[in-house]
Amino acid sequence: MASQGSNVSSPIADFKPGVFFGAIAAIGGLIVFALYDTDVATARFEAIQAFATHNFGWLFVATANVMLVTSAFLAISRIGHVRLGGADAKPTYSATSWFAMLFSAGMGIGLLFYGVAEPIMHFSNPPISSFSDPGATLPQGLARNAQHAMGLTYLHWGLHAWSIYAIIGLGLAYIAYNRKLPLNLGTFLRAAFPRIPTLVVDLVDIMAITATVCGVAASLGFGASQINAGLTLLFGAPEGGMVRAIIIVVVTALATLSVAMGLDAGIKRLSELNMGLALLLALFVFVVGPTVYLLDSFIQNLGYYFQRFIYLSTWTESYTDEDWQSSWTMFYYAWWVSWSPFVGIFIARISYGRTVREFISGVLIVPSLVTFAWMTILGDTALHIELFGAGGLSEAVNASMPDALFAFLGNFPLSGIVSGLAVVIVTTFFVTSADSGALVTAMIASGGHHEAGFVPRVTWAISIGALAGALLYGGGLQALKTAAIVTGLPFAAVLLLMCFGLIKMLLARVPAQDEAAREEALAAE
Template sequence: MNTENDNDEKSMTTGKAQRGPLRGMNPIVTLGSAALTLAAMALAITLPEVSLAWLTSLREALSPILATYYVALVGFFLVFVVWLGMGRYKNVRLGPDDEPPEFATFPWIAMLFAAGTGVGLLFWSIAEPITHFGGNPFSEEAGTPSAAIKSLSLSFFHWGLNGWAIFSVVGLSLAYFSFRRGLPLTIRSALYPLMGDRINGPIGHAVDIFAVVATVFGIATTLGLGASQMNTGLDWLFGIGVTSTTQLVIIAVVTVIATGSVVTGVNRGVRRLSEFNLGLSMVLLLVFLVAGPTVVLCAMLVQATGDYLDSLLAMSFWTGVSTDYQWQFDWTVFYWGWWISWAPFVGMFIARVSKGRTIREFVFGVLLVPSLITFVWIALLGGTALYMELTGTGTILEAVREDVAVALYQTIGTLPMPSEAIALTGGVATLLIAVYFITSADSGTLVITTIMAHGDPEPPRLQRVLWGLGVGALTAVLLVAGGVQVLQDAVITAGLPFSAVMLAMVVGMVRALRDERFAPVPGQKHRLAKEIWTGRDEVS
């Protein structure tokens, strides 16, 4: 009898219902998460004005606190992750020492990029730099060439290393404890060094519920932005109008498709859609590179990257106390809250597809590669819009001030191409939004149900369907209740409890890594000190 396999099987089924509609799920986590989600939906439906007023009041009360807390927290996460990737534990493998990566590099990178940015980047890649171009605390004068470079640099900051460090903390912890320590692929497992077997008790349940709720609201925010932008794109292409009804129809259609995708699992639906995403993204980038001011865009990318690196430390710990908290809260605090809310989802998804990677491969793959792709993306799309504004050939800033969702299509419309090519590019952009929309929804649903199934990488299909439809329903309700603003306020609030869980994960990871007595080098075996870590021969 293989004792370790028996032990792993026991850990996978702990607390899971053996029969009934919740078979294969942890009833406490599933019902607790469902209750909180349904309560939020009920409040938004029955008392929309009260819900909006409460979220607005909470946001205003938390602004000064979060402007300091989130900034310090995310700056610390970046330092911690870089230390892991360059320190003595960099060659520790996320799995047995001789296990190769589960996925090849290209599909791995494709899934990282699709799950971690997707719709949000499409929405903000032009809208954010254009908005900063119209005024920001770091530019003395708006609308100037120097303001254009700073607007790109600020956008790099919000979509670059700091954000991916948040994902890396969760993803690395989960991958390490699951694939190397033999614990279930769920959030509570990362707290084992702090709590031992008590992770299977009330505190462990609460941690997983926090993770599920944060993930649900993070996905809902992204899907709400995607629905708004898809509606704008379809109106731009076909003149159907921008209405709440249209956006609800878009959410319904995409939710059904995403639910079908998540039922097929990671190796089929999610992976193939992610690869298609990345390929279509490269096509859109190529159009902007060729049709736009190519030389100027390349120069903007290089200079903005230099400005970003030069001011990274200062921006990472800038709280706005010397000027006004409002800009900091509207932008940096919103982004950090959004990334933290997404961290259980993206972190677990990254962990799920990173089995067999070393810590160094994980850190620099997750931290650097998506960031570099993002910089190129923002520089080409956002840089094109900025060039149009600087040369007086576009009215993008004015349009974005009225509706941020039009930024992408307003910029496409100013490209020096035939009308047929402009329409085709707009169609490609809309298709890309739709596919990113789907991959965010399907991978998010898979992660939510994996947490509730106590780490089972193939949770029951019925639950995948129910939660896929549920996330779509929550998105629709919040969008109707207050639009994009209520989504942003909700995600900042939802991320706050999980930020405390992330700090505990850092402590647990450091404690566990101390038992990696000899950090292995590629091709060299070492003894995994399970008995040192747990005090017995097997992980319980």
């Protein structure tokens, strides 16, 4: 980083062979398991996911809520005046570039994959809850299910997801820029809890790398499936494992090139490009689609989400024998947790000079509102087609989720051109997720160096692509979901520990210059 933020380093930050080779061994084991016997692997993946979500779903729900409450506390308290880097620190990136990079890293491919598919799936297969009407055929029941579908979509993509990223990102940025320590999770735990054993610190770093690679690999698998569906529609390309493997190889090569170019030359420019293209797609759907309906729906969806916020945030299906949440809410929370080392470190890496309040507002509130707008434009337009238009999307989405976006775009003029644009957007998000993930894993394995070397960055870019291909081949989308859940489960406990450690350090006002900066800011008010 070509700024004062790049000067934050430490002599104790160094290549950690135990962490590097331990993570490589764990990821290599997953690849071998997925490829050795695909039938056995598929069955095992399903069994593992069922066990994890059935027995530990409560942990994911509790973790997400603790992260959100802690974020709110830090934003409204006097701690919010603390500046990352000290009182004189200036932000490295403009607000636009900063937001584009954190948003591309934080959501990326998922917005394209689930933007249409999730609201339609919740509408056509509603869970048993206080606000849904399973089996509804009358207009009022269908309307209730459509509204609840958007409420659940907001829950999965809103404040809880971004609060997970905000806490881990803030904690890491604080130790890096205010305590002048390496930018990795093990170092954070050692700073917050000085007596923690070195072995535990290394294990946490191994878990962070494994969770990051699996979380990003899941996104890449979704992206490869969706690109394959788009190429089939546009050019008649066959759908299957071989085509998806080729897609992953090509995109991994592009990601390797991007990460090799570094943060400013590669990742920053690509993030700004895919945000611009995504905005263009959303604007097209908004203008050509049911514009007034979407404006009405956005306001109503926000009201529904906040009115039922506590219920939705704490709902765990306790009083039903349903297992709906294991494929949706629990998967999402696990996915966000498994992504949190990657996104948290990346956001910390680009957030030098921001105050705590500015950081949380930028990471939590703004991305959530933009995500809500995106989901409303795509999701509510799809629901409008089902409720008042030609219909047919429920059947298409239930038959193939990767095809959902293109079945949806088929209802618009210039569908071929717009579908081609969608393929390009998925590809750019694909590359951004892979290169950002590779940069972060290289940083962790190097002991927290902000500028991890060329060879480690390339190594991890290739590893992420290899794991995505292996899991997609060995167990399809189910394997990708399972990998995210299993790696996210132990890391949820780490996040809770980090949450406590962050509050402990900020309240202690260490180092002393942070206290002086806070007093100066308060006096200025």
